[in-house]
Amino acid sequence: xxxxxxxxxxxxxxxxxxxxxxxxxxxxxxxxxxxxxxxxxxxxxxxxxxxxxxxxxxxxxxxxxxxxxxxxxxxxxxxxxxxxxxxxxxxxxxxxxxxxxxxxxxxxxxxxx
Numbered sequence: 092x093x094x095x096x097x098x099x100x101x102x103x104x105x106x107x108x109x110x111x112x113x114x115x116x117x118x119x120x121x122x123x124x125x126x127x128x129x130x131x132x133x134x135x136x137x138x139x140x141x142x143x144x145x146x147x148x149x150x151x152x153x154x155x156x157x158x159x160x161x162x163x164x165x166x167x168x169x170x171x172x173x174x175x176x177x178x179x180x181x182x183x184x185x186x187x188x189x190x191x192x193x194x195x196x197x198x199x200x201x202x203x204x
Contacts, residue, residue, distance in 0.1 A: 111138045118142060153182070162186055164193045168200070 107115045110130025118125055118140065128140040146154075150167060157165060168183040187193040 111140055114138075114140055150182075153184075157184075157186075164188065164190050166193055166196060166200075 103112050103116050107128060108130040111128045115125050115128050124143040126141045126143060129136075129138065131138045150169075153167070164187040166183075166185040166187075168185065170179075170181045170183070172179045172181075185193070185196050187196060
């Protein structure tokens with residue numbers, strides 16, 4: 092018989108940093124799957140929560156447009172900035188000649204380059 096896994100009464104307290112814990116709990120309680128988060132350990136850094144999302148029709152349309160025109164390696168970087176309650180949405184498209192170009196660009200983006 093397999094050993095039963097014990098579950099903590101407060102998984103959030105044990106696994107999520109206090110600076111983003113309420114936001115992560117709120118998002119997950121409302122059906123948003125969070126993937127990672129950070130309360131901001133480097134001076135000047137701001138807290139963030141990374142979430143999964145389902146792309147809307149416009150993203151699918153641009154994807155089909157690019158692949159239909161022969162582009163096979165690209166990154167969509169989505170921004171939805173809200174300043175004083177006003178939303179600003181934009182989409183950056185990075186195109187590479189090969190899959191390795193795209194993986195390298197993603198690595199650079201992750202490092203903030």
